[in-house]
């Protein structure tokens with residue numbers, strides 16, 4: 320391992336901060352503080368996610384009419400799309416308090432018992448990253464969700480005793496980026512499940528306009544279009560890019576966020592027109608320049624970029640795959656025609672990568688035929 324890489328690995332196991340990712344979808348730095356001010360508070364303030372908004376509206380209205388807490392709600396989808404926002408909206412619409420915790424914070428069943436037994440009647444419990452909760456706590460949660468009861472174990476060994484404890488009727492709002500990792504029995508206990516999708520550029524523009532108003536930033540229409548195009552369909556990234564462009568416009572221009580200001584600021588931060596940053600372009604560039612567009616194995620590609628294989632796979636690839644720039648084939652990673660075009664390179668006429676991509680596509684049985692969701696193996700599940 321070269322010294323730079325060793326240092327990076329010691330300081331930051333993901334190697335991600337090294338790239339200072341402005342396009343990271345998870346909250347970092349000052350995000351948490353600013354986001355609190357930008358969150359929509361009511362369902363009708365939420366932009367996009369029409370289907371979820373309508374379905375959730377019905378669930379909440381019906382509960383209010385019945386005067387009884389609604390079913391438990393599961394929100395799944397990639398980071399930065401509004402899961403926390405929606406959990407807070409649920410409590411706000413119901414007029415109840417909300418308790419916020421997360422899977423990694425619950426390491427023992429006792430941690431969960433303490434939270435559950437201190438809830439108020441009707442309170443919303445928001446459990447972020449619910450797939451990362453400890454197993455024994457998970458089992459306690461099943462019973463709490465269904466029977467509003469927990470068994471608190473007192474003592475150890477043969478003398479241990481389970482004391483049943485009634486808990487208030489609460490509504491659990493669980494959030495996960497990895498719905499597939501949730502055990503079936505837990506998933507089944509949610510009465511309403513919503514999957515959040517990436518936003519269309521026009522929706523991101525509306526979100527940017529709203530954020531600009533709240534932050535007192537003058538954003539022009541073309542400035543909004545420019546930032547939206549680079550935001551990867553993710554409101555959190557859009558809001559972060561807006562703040563960086565605002566800083567740039569205030570220092571280097573007249574404070575107005577125009578398309579020119581956005582282009583200049585984001586060129587400085589190395590976020591390109593499609594929202595690719597330095598890491599994304601390094602991966603794609605290595606794939607094209609060093610391996611003729613592939614196919615190349617993940618670990619070889621990672622070494623070429625000087626990164627850990629996990630960083631390439633989990634941090635860069637999901638977006639590159641989603642953007643249609645890279646495909647995961649059984650023979651390795653392959654660049655698509657769009658990748659060559661995006662990086663302004665000419666693809667080799669008879670690239671082996673094409674052959675692999677075509678062969679991989681042929682290997683996919685038609686929709687509905689046995690083995691059809693082999694798609695997942697080809698293009699990989701999204702993070």
Ligand code: ADP
Nearest residue numbers: 354357358366398399400401402403404554555
């Ligand atoms: P998650 O919990 O899925 O990671 P958050 O709910 O924390 O995402 O959202 C991140 C940021 O994006 C918040 O500051 C919020 O203001 C903004 N945001 C998310 N969804 C929307 C939306 N539909 N409309 C407006 N802003 C949104």
